[in-house]
Amino acid sequence: MQKYISQHNLDTLLDTLIKRGIRVVAPRMNAGIPLYEPLGSSGEVVSDTLPRRSAKEAFFPVCEDIMSYKKEGQKVTITDIDPGRFPETVLFGVRPCDAAAIPVLDAVFSWDYKDEFFLERRKKTTIIGLACTAADDACFCTAVGLSPSASKGSDLFLTALEGGGYACDTCSEKGEALIANNQALFDGPSTSNPIPFAEPQTDTFDLTKVKAWLNDHFEDPLWDGIATRCVGCGACAFVCPACHCFDIVDEGTEKAGKRRKNWDACGFWKFTHHASGHNPRDLQPKRYRNRIMHKFKYYDDKFGQTLCTGCGRCVRICPVGIDIAAIVEEINKK
Ligand code: SF4
Ligand code: SF4
Incomplete structure (x- = not known):
């Protein structure tokens, strides 16, 4: 059922959660860069910009310890890091392209091996999504079947209204519980219109057609053309x-010492470097091809969904101007 919350009550909600000891993560500025980070108070939220890196870090940090070891004489002690230590968290102000990626990640982290570190954080996190009212030239969520008002992945979804405040749509039991525990801050539905959504100006891709082309073009001159520019920095994977x-x-x-789980990227030449010295993806075209194949074919083959939500971050950050949307559009036209 839809509810309404004023800006004042929304700030009160975030401050109340923080006072209750709940970790509230939201877009905030850090040295001039917007990032999803824990808040000290609601006043730190910046809601008018897409954070530089995505919301996946709330579940899958850049680097984390999973075990430590100590050797004293002949005695070796191994200590597992307890995933149960993660705090209850509210992830606030998540853009539709970021929230939609979280169920996509659920599929891989709960597949053959259950990744307790990811899943424990997921269990303890409530996601409050926020509709987009601003888009830039790199945004293309609509081309991959999403939209600036898509609530996929959110537990509670907010839409800014003309005249102030937000419409709140509950999308899961976690969202219902958040409202039930803070009822005094929510009112019945508002009759105000939403502030117009930011629709990216891109054509919709026919993802079935794109995948069909990829099925038949593991070898294609397209890959050489792109990869002569790619420097294999991995930035596109890290912001995705x-x-x-x-x-x-x-x-x-x-x-x-410690055993650590660190982000990696298929653009790095060492990603598939075997201990024997052999590297099946020895050249950059093979590595960039894997990026496109994984996103638009392999992940779909395995989990029935596309591994791209059209956030445009990789387009903005690539130091040599490689534009994944333009590449998929080119494939779409073939
Ligand atoms: S591939 Fe690029 S546009 Fe697609 S979700 Fe990842 S960073 Fe965003
Ligand atoms: S950001 Fe650009 S140059 Fe760096 S690995 Fe990705 S496509 Fe290649």
Whole structure:
């Protein structure tokens, strides 16, 4: 059922949650860069800009310890890090392109191996999505079947209204519980109109057609053309809300150290480097091809969904101007 919350009551809600000891993560400025980070108070929220990195970090941090070891004489002690230690969290102000990526990640982190670190955080997090009222030239959520008002992945979804305040749509039991626990801050539905959504100016891709072309073009001159420019920096994967590759690394000495889970990227030449020295993706065209294949074919083959929500971050950040939307559009026209 739809509810209404004023801006004042929304600020009160965030401050109340923080006072109750709940970790509230939202877009805030850090050294001039908007990022999803824990808030000290509601006044820190910046809601008019897409954070530089995505909301996936709330569940899948850049780097985290999963185990430590210590050797004293002949005795070796291994200590698992307890995933149960994660705090209850509210992730606020999540853009539709970021929120929609979270169920996409659920599929891979709960598939053959249940990743307790990801799943424990998911269990303890309530996601409050926010409709977009601003888009730039890099946004293309509508081309991959989403929209600036898509509530996929959100537990509660807010839409800014003309005249102030937000319409609140509950999308899950977690969203219902958040409203039930803070009822005094919510009113019945408002009759005000939404502030116009920001519709990206892109054509919709026929993702079935794109996948059909990829099925038949593992070898194609397209890959050489793109990859002569790609420098393999991995920035596109690190800012992406849906990329999820990681590496497990032991750091320390013979006496003591930690086992860590660190983000990785298929654009890096070492990503598929075997201990034998052989590298099946020895050249950059093979690595960039994997990026497109994984997003628009392999993930769909396995989980029935596309691994791109059209947030445009990789387009904005690529140091050599590689535009994934333009590449998929080119494939779409073939
Ligand atoms: S591939 Fe690029 S546009 Fe698509 S979700 Fe990832 S960062 Fe966003
Ligand atoms: S950001 Fe651009 S240059 Fe860097 S790996 Fe991605 S496509 Fe290549």
